[in-house]
Amino acid sequence: MQPVNTSLYWKVCLINGAVLCTAVVVLLLSPARVSRQVVVSEALVLVAGLGLVLLVTAVLLRRALAPVDEVIREMATVQLGGEGRQLEAAGDGPGAQLVRSYSAMLERLETERRSSSARALAAQEAERDRVARELHDQVGQSLTVVLLGLKQLEDRAPADLCGELSLLRESARAGLDDVRRVARELRPGVLEDLGLQAALSALANDVAAYGGPAVRRTFGPGLPELGHDAEVVIYRVAQEALTNVVRHAGASRVELSLLRFGPDVVLEVGDDGGGIRPGTPDGTGIRGMRDRAALVGGTVEVVSGDRGTMVRLRVPA
Structure with a gap:
């Protein structure tokens, strides 16, 4: 049978209740009495008892809630897409369990982030290869055909059109060079x-x-x-x-x-x-x-x- 994990809220309530009950019992069993007209000694006893209750409560709650505060501070500083600082906690209390759960969550998120980035970059490389092949096989071949056609047309054209056709052929050649350069960069x-x-x-x-x-x-x-x-x-x-x-x-x-x-x-x-x-x-x-x-x-x-x-x-x- 596994132990029942009490929520942090109820643990705080039980700790405070136990401390206050203990303080009341101590005051009832002590020789000090509260009369109708409170004297200085009785006031000092009550103040000392209250201070003791607050001190014990603060010590116990600090042990229980300090890991929670540490997690809250770390969550406020961790950056998106960055690795958070791994926290350590001893014991089996709710604060320690929260710290371990937070560390496990960071590990899962980082693993998933790297896996997602790997898939995205692999898909990007595959898309680069596809675009490069299409540029080389389709656009490049089409521009090569245009170059050959312009060269044949330039050989048969009248002299007054040869200059313009030569400029068109050089522009097509420059476009072909650009296509090849882009394809080379992509793949x-x-x-x-x-x-x-x-x-x-x-x-x-x-x-x-x-x-x-x-x-x-x-x-x-x-x-x-x-x-x-x-x-x-x-x-x-x-x-x-x-x-x-x-x-x-x-x-x-x-x-x-x-x-x-x-x-x-x-x-x-x-x-x-x-x-x-x-x-x-x-x-x-x-x-x-x-x-x-x-x-x-x-x-x-x-x-x-x-x-x-x-x-x-x-x-x-």
């Missing part, structure tokens, strides 16, 4: 074919080729073999960091490095741009980087000042 085939370092180099070259600042690359020796998921996370974080540099930083110099520090592989993307203003909340891109890193047990740190911004990703090797 980095070089990552699967040549590996992470080659993919990061291609990403850095694309930034400079399309009007961004020059990216200096550093790859440390002895980098370990990483799983596919970890390589995708590193590539996507670098891609998002470089995209933010091009869009917002106004930088003239960017450094990208992939090194090993102890048990971790560390990716750093730093620039000399304007930095992030203090107090600015994290945007969708930074939150996305942190969610991706959490899937492989990594962390993302963003350090910004007057001399630029540094995005640092740590992934266990």
